[in-house]
Amino acid sequence: MLLDVADLNVVFDTPDGQIDAVRGIDFSLAAGQALGIVGESGSGKSQSVLALMGLLASNAHVSGSARLAGERGQPLELLGAAPRVLNRVRGARIAMIFQDPMTALNPHLRIVTQMTEVLTRHRGLGRSAARREAVAMLEAVRIPDAARRIRYYPHQFSGGMRQRVMIAMSLACEPDILVADEPTTALDVTVQADILELIDAMRARTNTALILITHDLGVVAGHTEQVLVMRAGQVVERGNVDEVFAAPAHDYTRALLAAVPRLETPHARPRIDQAG
Numbered sequence: 001m002l003l004d005v006a007d008l009n010v011v012f013d014t015p016d017g018q019i020d021a022v023r024g025i026d027f028s029l030a031a032g033q034a035l036g037i038v039g040e041s042g043s044g045k046s047q048s049v050l051a052l053m054g055l056l057a058s059n060a061h062v063s064g065s066a067r068l069a070g071e072r073g074q075p076l077e078l079l080g081a082a083p084r085v086l087n088r089v090r091g092a093r094i095a096m097i098f099q100d101p102m103t104a105l106n107p108h109l110r111i112v113t114q115m116t117e118v119l120t121r122h123r124g125l126g127r128s129a130a131r132r133e134a135v136a137m138l139e140a141v142r143i144p145d146a147a148r149r150i151r152y153y154p155h156q157f158s159g160g161m162r163q164r165v166m167i168a169m170s171l172a173c174e175p176d177i178l179v180a181d182e183p184t185t186a187l188d189v190t191v192q193a194d195i196l197e198l199i200d201a202m203r204a205r206t207n208t209a210l211i212l213i214t215h216d217l218g219v220v221a222g223h224t225e226q227v228l229v230m231r232a233g234q235v236v237e238r239g240n241v242d243e244v245f246a247a248p249a250h251d252y253t254r255a256l257l258a259a260v261p262r263l264e265t266p267h268a269r270p271r272i273d274q275a276g
């Protein structure tokens, strides 16, 4: 297995006492596999993946185990790993796409600067090779006139283009795992479909595994093979996407599905709880 998560717990200290955000979840991910995580707002989806990346808030306590297959056989325990180790993992092995691309892009630097920095640092390319590769990656995510636009600052791109730039950046170092937390919720429906297709195409090229967090059960059905359904910090149902959606075992999953209009209609883009 590429990633093995066992008995993951996240507890937050707050002035009003402790909050059990994630309560003993388990899952594993094989190379190239796509896993969807669904569940209502506040069910612990984001905190689960932030825990793996060492990106929890300072009032969080984490326990359990999250083992990433090592480059040389020995698995690496992510929980409690040194910041230096996690920094390297985040750059080179696990990349994350957030709902808001501005959280991942530096507003003060041109895209060319940000992309060549990643490519020289993580793939050891020289400056001009890195620049050529950066332009090629922007072309791959279908940024028109990439050679010119690469000199833009983040705010000079539209929202959909910024999202593409962020995808190009996160895939630039060919990570083993891409974590996408609500990557398309903020985008309009046509751009949404485009971005997801792009992620699929890029993954197919690099055999990158995917953890996709979304409220959109239609997106999970279309882009992942396995699904976890979370509620109140726990996994209440899991399995093959088609099987879970065809015959949900848990009342909560049934309720989630019932809240989705026309999941069976081809090309419909059912969504629930977009506001949350």
Ligand SMILES: Nc1ncnc2c1ncn2[C@@H]1O[C@H](COP(=O)(O)OP(=O)(O)OP(=O)(O)O)[C@@H](O)[C@H]1O
Binding pocket: 012, 013, 014, 019, 021, 039, 040, 041, 042, 043, 044, 045, 046, 047, 048, 057, 059, 276
């Ligand atoms: N820094 C924090 N301090 C206290 N509680 C927190 C903190 N960060 C998150 N939480 C709580 O952890 C729980 C799980 O949050 P999480 O962000 O994982 O939800 P989510 O499933 O991603 O929801 P959404 O779909 O709205 O993004 C929530 O109850 C949230 O309020």
Ligand SMILES: [Mg+2]
Binding pocket: 045, 046, 047, 181
């Ligand atoms: Mg979230």
